[in-house]
Amino acid sequence: MSSSLVSMAIDDSEDVLVDGLARSAFQIMGVLTRLGAEHDLSLTQLRVLGILRDRRPRMSDLAAFLGLDKSTLSGLVDRAVRRGLMTRAPNPTDKRAVDVLITDAGRELAEQMFEEFRAALAPATGRLDEAQRRQLAELLEPVLTPPLPLV
Template identity: 55%
Template sequence: MKQQTIMAPPPPIDEGLADVLVPTAFVTMAVLNKLGAENDLSLTLMRALGILWDRRPRMSELADYLGLEKQTMSGLIARAEKKGLVARAPNAEDGRATDVFLTDAGAELVKRLHAQTQQALTPLTEQLCASDRQQLQTLLQRMLESRKR
């Protein structure tokens, strides 16, 4: 008979780490909110455009990724279509499904937003040496990857 191994839950986050992560998130969100306002974009639309940069998902996949209801997703994409940033087309494999993708204007905006974001976030990390910035990137990537499990 096999013995079952019961895994203990992970320890709670260290208070000091939480005290750094939370304000870091707030500062980062403030930068993104400012860029969104300057470009007449909501944070959710900015996220959607970023996702569409390198893929052409079905509307339902995009809604799932963003954690939005189908109706909310349709409204968001309709507003983006009116701005000329995205377009919809029937999915090649399933004609009942709809793909969403960036237009040329949308792709240009995403490039511009990417550059603006890098410039706006630079003051947060410019006092770090190159190896510290690389280590921070590695740790944050690992932290985000753990969400996918």
């Protein structure tokens, strides 16, 4: 195979991959947008709840990770605090820093939404057998870790 054909094949396979990732992202974002709207949550609030399920980040770290300025994140957290989904607490090692924590109500909502999300994706994920689901998850891991920088 000539080098131009190899190059074209590589470009085609990358185009197919990028197209597949984009189409799956749009499909997933559509489901998340619908679920968020049903629970009066924005996509960013959904992301924060998902992050807080197993972490206790500083406000500044969470803002940086989400690509938000601190005042925007502060407003988002304020609204979630009023709903009883999150709370703030002093960082145990840096008294100047503030951590964001999920409350029991927030954790319950996050778990409920995860189950609804799983159910909404079931028609697509159900087309794969267990080995294929595991393989797809393994293939996605190096693509998703670390997260892409926000542009």
